[in-house]
Amino acid sequence: DAGVIQSPRHEVTEMGQEVTLRCKPISGHDYLFWYRQTMMRGLELLIYFNNNVPIDDSGMPEDRFSAKMPNASFSTLKIQPSEPRDSAVYFCASSPSGTRLYGYTFGSGTRLTVV
Amino acid sequence: QKEVEQNSGPLSVPEGAIASLNCTYSDRGSQSFFWYRQYSGKSPELIMFIYSNGDKEDGRFTAQLNKASQYVSLLIRDSQPSDSATYLCAVRLTGANSKLTFGKGITLSVRP
Numbered sequence: 001d002a003g004v005i006q007s008p009r010h011e012v013t014e015m016g017q018e019v020t021l022r023c024k025p026i027s028g029h030d031y032l033f034w035y036r037q038t039m040m041r042g043l044e045l046l047i048y049f050n051n052n053v054p055i056d057d058s059g060m061p062e063d064r065f066s067a068k069m070p071n072a073s074f075s076t077l078k079i080q081p082s083e084p085r086d087s088a089v090y091f092c093a094s095s096p097s098g099t100r101l102y103g104y105t106f107g108s109g110t111r112l113t114v115v
Numbered sequence: 116q117k118e119v120e121q122n123s124g125p126l127s128v129p130e131g132a133i134a135s136l137n138c139t140y141s142d143r144g145s146q147s148f149f150w151y152r153q154y155s156g157k158s159p160e161l162i163m164f165i166y167s168n169g170d171k172e173d174g175r176f177t178a179q180l181n182k183a184s185q186y187v188s189l190l191i192r193d194s195q196p197s198d199s200a201t202y203l204c205a206v207r208l209t210g211a212n213s214k215l216t217f218g219k220g221i222t223l224s225v226r227p
Contacts, residue, residue: 031213042219043159043203056214091158095213103149103205103215106158 004107006092012113018080021110023092024073030097033104034067034077037089049075050097082114118142119206121218129226134191138204138218141185147207148180148187149215154200163189194225 005024013019025032033048047057052069060067064083069075079086089111095104120139128134136150147166151159165171165178165187177190187206191198204218 033214043217045214045216048214050213097213103151103161103164104213105161109158 004092004094004105006090006107006110008110009108010111010113012115013082015083015114016081017114018078019082019086019112019114021077021090021092021112023075023077023107025075025092025094026105027073028096029094029105030072031095031104032069032075033093033095034075035091035093035106037091037109043091046077079112082112084114087112087114118208118216119204119218121202121204121221123219124221125224126221127224127226128194130194130196132194132225134194134198134223134225136189136191136202136204136221136223137186138188138206139186140204140206140208142206142208143182143185145182145185145206145208148178149205149207150176150178150187150189151203151205151217152200153203153220159203191223194223196225196227199223199225 007022030051034046035043037043046059047067048055049069067077089109091109092107093104118141150163152162153159163176163178165180168180168182171178175192179188201220201222203220205215
């Protein structure tokens with residue numbers, strides 16, 4: 001298994017531009033999570049899906065952020081318009097269902113820099 | 116009080132020593148506890164999980180859980196320079212379904 005695949009690995013964009021981050025979860029995993037990591041705030045959960053349905057988006061900072069999961073093998077996190085304070089590493093993670101005792105697997109992350 | 120707290124560190128130990136990493140959580144009903152290791156510039160990697168009071172050993176790693184005191188710890192025996200990383204504690208809070216809440220992590224440095 002190739003693991004959780006994220007793209008791009010690095011993204012540098014100008015303030016005000018739209019940014020789209022992509023994630024392919026591990027096949028067979030029913031849960032998909034989007035986290036953001038910064039030095040100041042650590043790992044923060046933004047949103048998560050179960051069977052492609054958003055379950056909890058309370059961590060999405062504001063309306064500029066949106067996430068979709070059109071099918072079991074693909075999810076996007078979009079920021080429009082982007083701002084310098086959005087600069088962070090964004091991780092996608094997935095886990096199988098029925099395994100409340102287990103943690104989940106992270107992708108390699110996307111390092112976003114907004115200038 | 117934050118939901119999951121870890122001492123900010125950093126923690127420095129000599130090679131061969133025991134490194135002790137601690138984590139406290141606020142939700143008494145939490146059921147599952149995890150330790151992730153994150154090397155600089157890399158993603159978090161699951162190394163241990165525990166859900167029963169007591170100790171759980173895996174090689175040089177031991178996770179300890181005390182639900183009454185609401186803390187979970189990770190012991191690394193015979194620490195190696197390759198253990199130098201940030202260690203994240205994660206807790207599945209009551210009613211959180213599959214969501215994990217992470218501490219901010221503690222950075223461990225093992226001196227050769």
